[in-house]
Amino acid sequence: MTVSGRVILLVAVSDGDVAVNDGGPTWHTPTGGTNALSSSINVVRSAVNIMKLWFADGTNWKYYDPGDDTVHTWAATSGTLPVDSSGNKPRLICTWHGRTVLSGLIKDPQDWFMSYRGDPTNFNYAPVSPTVDQSVAGNLAFQGLIPDMVTALMPFNDDVLVFGGDHTLWMMRGDPMAGGEIDLISDAIGAAWGIPWCKDPYGSLYFVSNRMGIYSLVPGQSPIRISQQLENLLANIDTGATLFRMIWDDRFQGLHVFCTPYAAAARAMHLFWDQRSGAWYTDVFDNNNHNPLCCLTYDGDHPNDRVALIGSWDGYVRQLEPAATDDDGTAIQSAVVIGPFVTPQMDEVLLNSLQALLVQYSGDVDFAVYVGTTAEIALSRPSVASGTWSAGRNLNTYVRRSGHAVWVKIMSSNQWAMEHIRAYLRTTGKVRQRGY
Amino acid sequence: MPQKPIPGPDKPVDMAFPVRGIDLSSAYDLQRPGTTPIAQNVRGYEPATDRLRGGSRAGLVKHVPAQVSGTHVIQDLNMIVGTSFASPFSAPASGLGYILIQGPTTGKVKVVDGDGNIIVTSSTLGTAAPAVGFDPDGFAYAAAGTNASPSAINIVKFSTGGTTVWSTSIPMPNGQTTVHSLVATSSTVTFLYTDSSSRTRLGIIDSSSGTLRTTNGFGLDQLDLTPSAGHIPTLTLGDNGVITLAPAGSGPAGTPSLIQLGPGYGSRRDVDIPGVNGPAISAYRVAAGENGSVYASVIDTTNTGTTYPSGVAKIDVNGLVEWTNGFLHDGNNALNWYNVSGTTAYPLELAFQDDGDIPYAAGRYQAGPSISYNVIALDNDDGSITQQVSIPPSAEVSIAPDPDSQGIFMAFGTTVDFLNEFLAVTDTFATASAATPIAVSPP
Numbered sequence: 001m002t003v004s005g006r007v008i009l010l011v012a013v014s015d016g017d018v019a020v021n022d023g024g025p026t027w028h029t030p031t032g033g034t035n036a037l038s039s040s041i042n043v044v045r046s047a048v049n050i051m052k053l054w055f056a057d058g059t060n061w062k063y064y065d066p067g068d069d070t071v072h073t074w075a076a077t078s079g080t081l082p083v084d085s086s087g088n089k090p091r092l093i094c095t096w097h098g099r100t101v102l103s104g105l106i107k108d109p110q111d112w113f114m115s116y117r118g119d120p121t122n123f124n125y126a127p128v129s130p131t132v133d134q135s136v137a138g139n140l141a142f143q144g145l146i147p148d149m150v151t152a153l154m155p156f157n158d159d160v161l162v163f164g165g166d167h168t169l170w171m172m173r174g175d176p177m178a179g180g181e182i183d184l185i186s187d188a189i190g191a192a193w194g195i196p197w198c199k200d201p202y203g204s205l206y207f208v209s210n211r212m213g214i215y216s217l218v219p220g221q222s223p224i225r226i227s228q229q230l231e232n233l234l235a236n237i238d239t240g241a242t243l244f245r246m247i248w249d250d251r252f253q254g255l256h257v258f259c260t261p262y263a264a265a266a267r268a269m270h271l272f273w274d275q276r277s278g279a280w281y282t283d284v285f286d287n288n289n290h291n292p293l294c295c296l297t298y299d300g301d302h303p304n305d306r307v308a309l310i311g312s313w314d315g316y317v318r319q320l321e322p323a324a325t326d327d328d329g330t331a332i333q334s335a336v337v338i339g340p341f342v343t344p345q346m347d348e349v350l351l352n353s354l355q356a357l358l359v360q361y362s363g364d365v366d367f368a369v370y371v372g373t374t375a376e377i378a379l380s381r382p383s384v385a386s387g388t389w390s391a392g393r394n395l396n397t398y399v400r401r402s403g404h405a406v407w408v409k410i411m412s413s414n415q416w417a418m419e420h421i422r423a424y425l426r427t428t429g430k431v432r433q434r435g436y
Numbered sequence: 437m438p439q440k441p442i443p444g445p446d447k448p449v450d451m452a453f454p455v456r457g458i459d460l461s462s463a464y465d466l467q468r469p470g471t472t473p474i475a476q477n478v479r480g481y482e483p484a485t486d487r488l489r490g491g492s493r494a495g496l497v498k499h500v501p502a503q504v505s506g507t508h509v510i511q512d513l514n515m516i517v518g519t520s521f522a523s524p525f526s527a528p529a530s531g532l533g534y535i536l537i538q539g540p541t542t543g544k545v546k547v548v549d550g551d552g553n554i555i556v557t558s559s560t561l562g563t564a565a566p567a568v569g570f571d572p573d574g575f576a577y578a579a580a581g582t583n584a585s586p587s588a589i590n591i592v593k594f595s596t597g598g599t600t601v602w603s604t605s606i607p608m609p610n611g612q613t614t615v616h617s618l619v620a621t622s623s624t625v626t627f628l629y630t631d632s633s634s635r636t637r638l639g640i641i642d643s644s645s646g647t648l649r650t651t652n653g654f655g656l657d658q659l660d661l662t663p664s665a666g667h668i669p670t671l672t673l674g675d676n677g678v679i680t681l682a683p684a685g686s687g688p689a690g691t692p693s694l695i696q697l698g699p700g701y702g703s704r705r706d707v708d709i710p711g712v713n714g715p716a717i718s719a720y721r722v723a724a725g726e727n728g729s730v731y732a733s734v735i736d737t738t739n740t741g742t743t744y745p746s747g748v749a750k751i752d753v754n755g756l757v758e759w760t761n762g763f764l765h766d767g768n769n770a771l772n773w774y775n776v777s778g779t780t781a782y783p784l785e786l787a788f789q790d791d792g793d794i795p796y797a798a799g800r801y802q803a804g805p806s807i808s809y810n811v812i813a814l815d816n817d818d819g820s821i822t823q824q825v826s827i828p829p830s831a832e833v834s835i836a837p838d839p840d841s842q843g844i845f846m847a848f849g850t851t852v853d854f855l856n857e858f859l860a861v862t863d864t865f866a867t868a869s870a871a872t873p874i875a876v877s878p879p
Contacts, residue, residue, distance in 0.1 A: 064516075229458055233458075285496070338454060418490050
């Protein structure tokens with residue numbers, strides 16, 4: 001028991017089964033948890049309200065109550081749970097202003113449905129005695145439908161719920177039963193399907209757009225594209241075949257953008273944005289099973305439990321662990337290029353030697369030197385020198401190679417870190433400068 | 437780095453990690469300072485120490501060692517926080533977990549469950565008692581060195597069901613090789629050994645495959661340690677992968693009492709623990725605590741007379757002594773810890789239970805003229821004793837956290853390294869006094 005009496009349960013869905021973990025080494029299947037949800041889809045969504053977990057898988061009405069450790073059928077106590085004309089159930093869910101918000105009906109894609117505040121089983125839109133807390137739906141409310149297919153529900157705070165559309169963004173400002181309005185944020189930017197968003201602790205919302213831009217958004221302002229440096233990498237992603245998830249990682253003070261092929265475990269390139277330095281990095285898991293379709297910022301009591309979790313294709317829940325030297329047994333193939341070394345006078349540069357200072361715990365790294373008449377050509381050519389550096393202060397490595405541009409690449413399958421590298425350079429004179 | 441003038445021949449230029457990350461939006465020749473076209477699986481703030489100097493990214497480990505539902509994809513993750521859930525996770529009535537019992541002379545090890553059932557007995561691994569440990573997934577490891585030509589370190593991994601997952605043999609220089617201690621994670625097994633040239637080193641192997649990664653762990657090619665009988669250097673694994681090592685034997689006045697190693701610290705760190713009788717304090721056992729802290733059992737070797745007072749110190753992640761107990765704050769009064777047999781001092785054993793943040797210690801306890809053998813639970817904030825139970829008289833006690841987070845296990849015997857009985861103590865100490873020790877013959 002913690003000082004506050006706080007109990008944290010991690011809930012996972014796999015093969016349609018609901019399972020619970022309390023920090024121990026095993027999963028527990030609650031009563032009714034087996035085959036509770038659809039096993040024919042790869043993603044299920046859920047939202048916590050009144051200390052219960054409410055699921056939306058497009059097929060079933062279920063919720064998990066940890067009070068009696070049971071997965072119950074989600075039935076309406078008043079009104080009717082929302083379905084479309086073919087009986088399809090919602091696939092999008094969130095909790096906003098005490099309401100459980102549903103959307104994503106296949107044959108009613110512009111509609112949205114909000115439960116009674118604090119009662120996700122009450123979907124009575126026309127009670128005998130109307131109140132500001134009562135249930136409300138887009139097709140019946142004066143705010144109307146979202147003028148676009150709803151692709152994401154992004155609760156920002158109690159006053160603002162952002163609706164991601166296929167090619168637009170909308171904002172419910174204020175509770176709809178208390179005069180709230182739906183305002184257009186952008187008619188040029190939409191949101192990818194599902195939960196392609198996250199929030200940082202400082203009041204910004206981040207999302208993947210319908211056209212593969214990554215944006216930050218503070219309600220009341222226009223979205224700001226923060227992926228400009230990467231557009232070339234993002235442009236080739238098939239948004240119809242890829243599921244996007246974002247997660248704020250407080251340990252590393254940045255956000256992960258997971259871009260995982262939806263159909264099966266396959267190679268993927270993910271992104272990490274370091275908020276402190278504004279830097280983007282690409283992440284690749286060499287084991288395709290590690291590419292996640294779901295993730296969670298887990299907020300446990302123990303320092304080791306305040307981590308970013310990912311759900312894997314092989315049925316395990318994994319965490320990003322600063323001390324882990326590999327990806328659960330699979331080596332991490334890391335690489336970074338430093339440079340180019342060029343001069344304002346476009347001199348030819350002679351790289352005489354390199355000396356590396358790696359940190360004491362570092363594993364070995366390989367390095368390679370690339371030279372060329374331009375930086376672009378240098379990077380496309382085979383390396384002209386290479387070697388290995390180890391932890392601590394390394395001996396001088398003589399390179400003695402020249403070019404108008406010089407790059408140094410560091411590669412490793414070990415855990416490593418560097419202090420810095422010292423290069424000894426000189427220019428080779430005006431004759432070389434004029435040549436090519 | 438681009439556009440940096442290089443006036444004159446052979447000028448040194450610092451190449452820093454491109455901490456501003458990937459930028460594919462500029463000309464190659466005009467790559468903006470601090471950016472790069474390629475940065476895969478790396479970070480500017482390297483994860484182990486959070487310094488802005490560049491390194492590989494953090495890796496993945498299993499958060500829960502078991503699969504949710506076989507090999508099916510995880511479809512959703514969420515969490516619920518509350519205070520009054522009906523717990524489906526009540527403590528099991530029996531079978532609290534498993535314990536490893538080392539053969540003192542046979543070089544074998546037994547895996548025993550909480551009811552005393554022997555799961556498996558290993559083959560002969562070496563010529564001394566193997567070093568043993570569990571990883572967070574519940575797999576057991578044992579390692580021992582041989583005295584042969586050629587010499588070797590033999591390591592085996594068992595499942596708790598008794599299946600041998602893998603075994604490996606690492607060649608060593610001819611002569612006696614001794615493995616002193618072992619800690620395991622989901623990804624690596626780190627072991628401390630002394631080879632035939634009396635060099636003490638850290639070896640690291642891959643825990644999933646048994647493949648040797650290095651016999652030069654953390655870049656240390658030789659540790660200044662002198663193992664001696666009864667004083668075995670100890671490794672322990674803490675938060676963030678911190679490996680802590682307590683040296684063997686007692687040093688002269690002013691000798692550092694604790695050495696901490698590992699990715700969480702990045703380098704060796706020495707800690708002095710002040711004692712009332714002078715600075716000649718020797719750390720004997722260590723246990724990892726929360727937030728990178730460690731607990732050390734220490735003995736004041738400068739004390740005169742027939743006893744060597746000892747106590748427990750808590751050291752925080754910055755290497756600062758947070759609290760001490762026993763003689764360390766009370767002097768030689770009624771709350772002293774003693775752990776003495778004749779002129780030979782034996783260590784206080786330590787363990788830390790994550791669930792509840794409880795440090796435990798075991799050993800001989802003296803309150804005035806009364807001597808008893810006890811296991812105690814300490815207050816994590818100040819080191820005071822919160823609970824205490826008696827155990828049968830013993831020259832040697834070994835304790836370890838129960839893998840199921842229900843308390844601790846302990847094993848004890850009548851001679852050093854002859855641990856032939858054990859019992860489980862729950863975290864409430866409810867069963868300890870009434871429990872009958874389970875006798876298990878050593879392997």
